[in-house]
Amino acid sequence: MIQHIGSDLPHKLLIRGGQPLKGTIAVDSSKNAALPLIAAAATVGHPVTLTNVPSSQDVCMLVQLLHATGTRAVLDAANVLYTTPDPGRRGEVDRGLATGTRGSYYLVPALLASGRAELPWPGGCALGDRGMELHFAVYEAFGDTVHTCESGYRITTREEQPPTRVEIRLPFPSRGATVAAILRAILAQRPMLLRGPNTSPEVTGLVRALHRSGHEVAYLPDGTLTFEPGPCWPAVWTVPGDKIEAGTLLCALAATGGRGRVHGVDPAHLTPLLDLLTELGFPITRDRDAVELDAPAQLTGAPLHALASITSLSSPSCLDADFEPPLMALALTLPGRLHTFQDEINPGRHANLVPQLRKLGAVITESSRTACHLTGPQRLTGATVEATDIRTGAALLVAALAASGTTVLTGLRRGHPDLPGKLHALGADIATLA
Template identity: 25%
Template sequence: MSDQQMFIIQGEARLKGTLHVDGNKNAALPLIAASIVSPYPVVLKRIPQILDVQRMCEILTHMGADITIPAQDALLINTANLDPSRIHTAAWEAVRAAILFVGPIVSRFGNIAFPTPGGDVIGRRRLDTHFLTLQAMGASVDCQQNRFVVTAPPEGLHPASIFLDEASVTATENILLAAASTPGTTTLENVACEPHVQDLTDFLCQCGAQIEGRGSNRLIVHGSETLKAPDEFAIGADYIQTGAFIGIALCTQSELRISQAGTKYLKPIEIGLAKYGARFQIDGDDVIVPGNQPLRAVEDIGTSVGKLDSQPWPGFPSDMTSTAVVLATQAEGAILIHEKLYESRLFFVDKLVRMGARITLCDPHRALIIGRTELFGTKLESPDIRAGIALLTAALC
């Protein structure tokens, strides 16, 4: 763990107080990329202070962007002097969201050459949809020795009617960025519609694009090559972080208030946690989790074992699957968790088994958990960010 932090956690304690939710990481990264669609400065607010944000900023500054930090959770970004030929290879290869720079750069500058982006290994995360959508707008894509070159035709990208072959969040954001800065009307179907995609849509509309269908899987984008970024834009709450905090409260039998929680986006999480008999209360934009809740896996009607599936929005979020597994270890009864999106998401459960959990990994996508189990301490390493918060939750039990 040479460049990673180590935490020593003493569990079995009741928690109390208020937790404050950060801005949505999955909204912050595409909005940093979106600063490219306009040569005007923009202040992005409620930006979480995480490594992926730092790496995205490193990529931009290496290309000549001017980035300052006017407040603790804000970024002032000016891409007027951007030079996309100056790719920071190490930073690009370290963050999956680097792919989001491709759409706006090709639209504004006509060409980009870049290495394969990195990020958490939670399963096969193909790039095909990114390239297929850009090709539909006239771009050419060439791949040689793990480097990609994407080039717009001499006249620039053109509007198109595009049906995504999968509802990929980042591919939706990439083509949305390209379409918004391309004159004409582009129709996008089978797009992702997660809250962070909605945040990006709102930002682009404030830049001057006209986008119909916000929050749906069909967007009609009336683009413009003269977009102007708003002076400032605040991103929404990280509802996944809210869900993780709720999971911590439930596993430790603690009463907690979670402030600025993004409550309008919590219904899928609320329905998922009901599979354990869990509940929480809404107070404005805060969540109150009552303490001492008896957790019990709820059987599905007509069967003996309940089932929780991850799904694209507005279903139960894949990013909550790891927390859901830990919750299942603290609930009486059995539940089958089916992670439908990523085949490596569940590959951290062996660490919970080392802590005493009773988990059978049926296949890469399904795990059967039998609770309730008293977990005990051991030394663990987290394979990805969502597994990390899940293991932290388990350690607090």
């Protein structure tokens, strides 16, 4: 039996491709931005109200884990999270929950308020070895002791923290390590100088939120981040719109030759992607909280080339690695060009995505386990494919909508709460398959 898309992610989707998408759609709030803010709310030591919280699986799991940090958390039906310090509620981490989300590592600073943080290795999508060595280096810079074993890791604090400034240099701008450094400085109430910090919207949003709470956090012109502890007071923070969902919807509009308006997201958070789409020949209009794309009949832009995630993270003007999968699906539709993709941050992502795209008829050459190239346009044909991780599922939705015939997509269980429903609202022929 086939039913229309609902608000819950279905196990199996039936997608009939070949039709241009059009219309207006709003994005949900950002999971990647929400997780650091939730962890910060458990670390700052005062009540926080967090609005526009996304109803994703990862977010719900992290909220449930907050009790172990000594934080009372209530998430209401309006997607508002209220957190209050309650040290008497502090307990052991639910290891089953913690292994279900990679974001569990954000809770280490809040857990260290008791002197010890013990967690299983983070879960989430299987994207290869995305180690925590940089996180551990951050904690060791604060004098913490790190122990690891096959099942997880334990971090313990020294009894007294000296008041001296902590200086840390990251070898590349890791988002997770940057968040860890900021939150650990809050707990220690020590000044910090962080060289090579991440400057993505997820981190700059955290910086702005903490500044509103009384801490002095700032990016300096030389690219460093400074932290000075300040007075704490109750605060209201807001989770921004999901730039990755917005980018995926724009790629779907482009891949199907459609036109549409995506709102509920700050276009500045999409600048690298929008610049790239413009360079490819897609007309883009940016509004205060929306982006419009109108696919032309014929493209005259440049090829996608060397989308390297390590390089992209080194500058705020470059591309987030999570945009790469839907861009790869889009590239299969672009005429007469060689497109090169590289993702060294998520070494297992190509191993997940490339075989699934090949089931649709894609011809993709892998030059290494993290790099590949393809030439478009290619004729894709519907097949049965599997969403082995969040971004692979999003890319397969884009590719299936550009393919001829019918695609069956299974495994779309995590990630954006209703990406298939949003595509359906833009005219995509998508239904659930019982």
